[in-house]
Amino acid sequence: MGGMYHAPVMRELMEQFGKLPGVGPKTAGRLAFFILSLSEREVEAFGAALVNAKKTMTLCPICFSLTDITPCQVCRDETRDRRLICVVEDTADVFSVERARDYQGLYHVLHGSISPMEGRQPEDLRIKELLARLTDGEVKEVILATNPDVEGETTALYLAKLLKPLGIKTTRIAHGIPVGSNLEHADAATLAQALEGRRELP
């Protein structure tokens, strides 16, 4: 919204919206004015929803996903397969995997990925907590489902090396062409991985 005069309360609100991922200064301005079009009651409900979510959600002491109950919905579910742990970077990734509906094991949330560039070291992640979960011999396989970018791959390789001496099967989710997508739209790196990961048809 340029450098012209804005009321301090509006400038502050635009700054807050501007912190959200994917929201530039123009969108922030539009959102701030949208807020003024709501009733005071509606705006208070929005503010309360922000604070309530932050205050209520805590880390599951087992898998470290964000949850409103302890332990979380997945960890307390007796029907889940406790021999499998799927390792992801963030709690949002748990929901992505759950949406696929195929997975019935447990999770472990690292809370980030290794990135020497951005100063994120292995000790900043929930790695020793993962190792602690593997000591009782119940877990038979750890699926590394970190993101297929440089940081996620680095993290997966680091964990694979760490888990090898424990004698637990360690797997990495497959890379390839997204289902319903098109070869034409796939980038070279994805296609190279899809070719490398090819499997024989029955």
Added chain:
Amino acid sequence: MGGMYHAPVMRELMEQFGKLPGVGPKTAGRLAFFILSLSEREVEAFGAALVNAKKTMTLCPICFSLTDITPCQVCRDETRDRRLICVVEDTADVFSVERARDYQGLYHVLHGSISPMEGRQPEDLRIKELLARLTDGEVKEVILATNPDVEGETTALYLAKLLKPLGIKTTRIAHGIPVGSNLEHADAATLAQALEGRRELP
């Protein structure tokens, strides 16, 4: 984020984000999880910014733009040309025109446009307040800067007809703005051209 289990506080926060213009369910989920990555202090500041903006901003009793001071920054500015009133749909449009830097007159914010389809009638807009501003003979020209869409054009034609008997010059901003677009999204140069190319309505 699909139909799977979400904590009620997260579901509520996603719903609140989903009310924002241009935010679908997927983005709402992403934003809700982003909020949890902030500190409690940061989230409280966000919530306070929402409520403060809504509580502080009121309508200028002269031009009806949203303002934190009464009368607003423009109406109180003695250097502005009081013979000119630029009529816009929303307060955000005032900032769009200000960004063009070419305009030195006053404003009048209608708070919407005429849309029989959506049940918005002339009496729902700040039209009689505009007419009241034209009674003392100081205003020589009314520039109709409603959006160049069906509702905006309808509103401009309605106002032109209403103002004609008053003997005040009534102009419409030129179509330098892409038709079907929005004042808010126009760049400064286009808006400046649109203002310069304004024509008197017959």
